[in-house]
Structure formats: C-alpha cells, structure tokens
Amino acid sequence: MSVKFLGNMIAEVAILKRLSREHHWFDYLIDEELGEIPIGSLVKVPFRGSDQLGIVTGVKKSSPAGKLKSVAAVIINNFLDNRQLRLAKKISRHNGVSLGQTLNLFTPVRPNRRWQPPAPPKKSKRKQTGSKWLFTYYDGDNRLRHLQKLAAKVIGRGQQALILSPDMEHLRWLKKSFAKAQEWHSDLTPTQQQAVWSAIRSGQVLVILATRSGLFLPFANLGGILIDDSESENYKQSDQNPRYDGLEVAGWLQDIWHCSLGLFSVAPRLEDWERGKKKTWRIMNLGRADSGRILLIDQKNKPPSERFITSELTNAMVNCLSRGQKVFLYYNRRGSNTGVMCHDCGRMARCLDCGKTLVWHQDLGKLLCHTCNIKYSLPLPCPSCHGSNLHYLGSGLADMEKKLRTIFTHQKILRLDSDTNVDFLTLASFDIVLGTAQAWPLLNIHKFALVAVLSLESELTVPDFRAVEYTWARLRWLLGNSHGEVCIQTYNVDMEWLVFLTKDPPAFFNYVLTERRQFSWPPYTNLLRLSIKQFNQGQALKAAQQLVSPLQAKVRAGRGELVGPYPDYHLKERGKFVYHLLIKYPKTFNVEALWGDLPTDVIIDRHPRYVLS
Secondary structure (H helix, E strand, O other): OOEEOOOOEEEEEEEOOOOOOOOOOEEEEEOHHHOOOOOOOEEEEEEOOEEEEEEEEEEEOEEOOOOOOEOOEEEEOOOOOHHHHHHHHHHHHHHOOOHHHHHHHHOOOOOOOOOOOOOOOOOOOOOOOOOEEEEEOOOHHHHHHHHHHHHHHHHHOOOEEEEEOOOHHHHHHHHOOOOOOEEEOOOOOHHHHHHHHHHHHHOOOOEEEEOHHHHHOOOOOEEEEEEOOOOOHHHEOOOOOOOOEHHHHHHHHHHHHOOEEEEEEOOOOHHHHHHHOOOOEEEEEOOOOOHHHEEEEEOOOOOHHHOOOOHHHHHHHHHHHHOOOOEEEEOOOOOOEOEEEEOOOOOEOEOOOOOOEOEEEOOOOEEEOOOOOOEEOOOOOOOOOOOOOEEEEOOOHHHHHHHHHHHOOOOOEEEEOOOOOOOOOOOOOOOEEEEOHHHOOHHHHOOOOEEEEOOHHHHOOOOOOOHHHHHHHHHHHHHHOOOOEEEEEEOOOOOHHHHHOOOOHHHHHHHHHHHHHHHOOOOOOEEEEEEEEEOOHHHHHHHHHHHHHHHHHHHHHOOOEEEEEEEEEEEEEOOEEEEEEEEEEOOOOOHHHHHHHOOOOOEEEEOOOOOOO
C-alpha cells in the first residue's frame, strides 16, 4: 500500500555506495524549503547513521514506506542528464548490480567549494540517424587515416567524437594524431578531471580520447563513437562490479544518442563479426594481408641452445640488423624463471593467496606472484620434505635477455615489461627490443623490420574454448602493426588455424564456427558465469552447489543449460577459493529474471571472456 505525504514530494535516491543488487533506490521526503529537485540532481541524504551522496532517479507523490527521512541537502541540480541515467539503469539491470554502484561510474568527480560544474547546454534539435560500422584492417597506418577521417566528419557537423583506446600507452600514441583532442583517463589528477569533465559537459571539447571510462562522460552533443583495437580484452571490466563489456555499453550509448558507431579491429571478436553481418551493421575491409611476410619456424628437434632463439631466427635478425633496422621480440613471460620446484619431492612454489605458480625474479632475489604482487623468499628448506635442491623451470623475459646478450654482443638490447619503466614516446636508442604485450605500443611508434614471437605455445596455456581465437587475434595485431617480416616459433607448425593469419577474418571465423556450433558456444548461445568466493574451500563449494536447485528449473524452462559447479582454473584468488557455475542460454531467455534467486555475494559476469578463470 502506498502512503501519500501531504504537501511533500518524494525523491527516489540511488545511494552512491556498494549495496546489494536489489537496493536500487530509497525514498526520501523533499521538504518544502528545498523546492523542486530535478531528476539527476546530486543530493545528500541520511543513510544508515551517516550522510551519504546520492542521485535523484525519480520523483513521485507516494511511497510504500510508512515513515520517511528527508533529503538533507541539494549539492547540485541536474548533475547527471537523462541520457546518463538511462544508460546507468541499463547497465545496472543487465549486470545485476545496484543502480547506486553503477552510478559511481558516472560520477568520478564530485562538486566541492572550489569547483562547481557548469550547467548542461540546451539540447540540440539536430536529428541524426546512427550508422554502425565494423572496420577490419591489416595496415595500422591505413586504419589511423580512417580514424582521423571519420572523426573529422563528426566535428565538421559541430558534434563531439569519442575515440576509445584500450590502454594508456595506445592513447598517448593516438594523441600525436589528434593534437586538439582532450584526454580522459584515470591518470588525470582530480583537478584535471574536473576541468575536462566541465569542458565536455559544456560542449567546448569536440574530440575526446579516452579509455573505456570515457563512455560515462557528460556529453553535450555526441555525434560519433570510434573504438580502436576493439578486440582488446581491456574493454571488458572483469575485476569488479559492474562487469560490463565496453563494446556492448558503446552500442547502448549509440542507441541513446542516435550517433554513429565504428569498431576498428585487425581481428574482430567473433561475436562482433556475426553482429556485423546483420542489416543494421556495415562491414568494410581497409586492406588485404600480405602472406609473404610470415615465416613459421619449427622448434621441434632443436638443440637446447636453440630452445628459444633458433638458428633461423638468429639469421633473420642478423640480416635485419646488418641493414641498420630494428628488431622486436615478443615473449609474454616476466621474470627470470617461470617456476621453482623442489627437486626432491616435486613441490612447486605457489602463492599462498591465489595458489598460482610463483615466478623467480633474480634481480629482486625474490619469488613474485604476478597476480597478487606479493614477494616470497626461496622455499629453503622445502616446507614439504625439508630438502634443499631447487630446480628452476622455464625461461622468463629477464633470462631471455641474458641469452640474447651472449649472441648479440654489440647491439643495444632493451627489455620492456611491467618491471621496467620507460617512456615509449621518447625511446629511440636501441637495436633489439625484447618485450611482453605491454611493449606492443612501440610497434605503433617505431618501425620494426622484423617482429618475432619466441614461443607460440606460451600463448595457449589456458584451456579455454576461446584460446585459439585470442591467440589468432594477438598474432593478427602483431602482423597488422609491424612494418616488415614476422617470425613465429612453434613446436606445431601444422596447427590448422595458422594458415588463416594472412587471410581475411571470415576464413578464420568459418573454421571456428564449425566447432562452436557443435558444442553450443557463442555466437550460437549466450554465456552467464556465476562465481562464489570463500576463504574456506568446502564452504565455497557448498554455496555453489546450493545455487543449482533454484536455478536449474528456470534455466531448463528457458531451453538453457547449467554447467557446474566447477573450480576456477587457478582455484584461488586473493586468498579465497573460487567456484563457478556456467549457464548457456538462448537470446529468447530473460536471464535477468535469475537475479532474484542469487545471494548478494554471487558475482555475475555476462559474456565472460574466459570460462575457466
């Protein structure tokens, strides 16, 4: 039963805190002295013993609650506009997260005595119809020219263009081609964020270069969204709620603004490619591959001295360096050795918090967990057998650097990973770069005549159904952003999918779709992964098992399939044991109807990048 409060309107306020997914808003009285409070206003309200900030998401005349507290103060009217609220509500519903927690994405800056945001501009009366494009490319320079051309079209109409970058280094490189663009990312200081936020809201800025958080900015007149390297996993937020897909959110934002949307990718995600085949999308190929640039090197039957640097690769490097050209070697393994094992009992050194294998960093004299960033001393004596014989397994990037220096004694060799701190834009004095994926932006900045993948198998370590697709995408990126020959070392040169590296994406996708259809994987089904994390393994498993019964009937009725529970591939994460349930469901199934059956500590991840971890 709703109760009317005479003389007072009631505000629905989403509290900007992490709350249970069912707590979208709370009702508060609007006292007469506050006057009318527009929807989207930032207010202060009493909540659980203290004053908290919240966003007004609705105003009404009655409430089912019998006794209400009053709004304490209005911080600023119209802090968020209707479009931002629509997008926030969509993200909240879609990902099973409270509206207040989702709205935190839209409020990275808060008003204070020193800063008050400008009033929003008047809405543009310009009618526009948004087109959707998927651009595939094989030449990074050609892709950049199209990015510039499309951005110029948008600002030529007096509208704002949002250009998304997958990471900071890539964004800094793009800034060289968009000198007048305004940057938006987490590295800005609070004062800088306030200034940029205000300039975008007032319409003073027409080109915005941003990471995925740019999707939640207060645009004045958004005319186009351009997403570079759209296949990048960085567009998916996987480590905290809401676990949204940036490309999916960009699609919703495009629908809200009726603006244009363009995805640029050397290796589009399979789901994006299938979506691009619909009538509402257009696909354009910006160039063909050059099959003569790839050299596959078979590592089988090589002597130990050529385990990672084969004679074929050495010869290719010598030829390149003799011409005064640069070489880039890719190996995605930090540290000196990828593991340490007791030679007496076989016990592996693992992180106590997440259970992952620890990596030996000789320069630190420590074992390091690359997930938790925790340092450990060498396990001497062995905790299991008290032995003292340690065996160092696998070569990391630091060890590879040592081996490389014994071969190329007169060349300038640079190691680049998260353990080194180098400014990519000013880097020039080197002959050979040995790096992880973190060094890839260098390929956009400098022209390398030779790019080599030292170990293809190291890219296929997680047994996930998307492992081949992701590896194909990484290799395609290297090919598309290099300027010369590409060498790939592997123990299995006969892997069928390798022949598709130099073919257009449809050839690879047709190959993959056969298996996807057979085992009912995306794009033939949708995925929802539910996760439980507990410090006690038995309790984690029990909590996951208890989810099966209330979910099974609904999933089956919707012609879906429930798999699990099963342990995470790494079993633990930050000290907690992790178990998953996977739900495969058709597009006709309303998966959001399951949210009410889930305890508050269950983590919801729609369209997870990985199933096992």
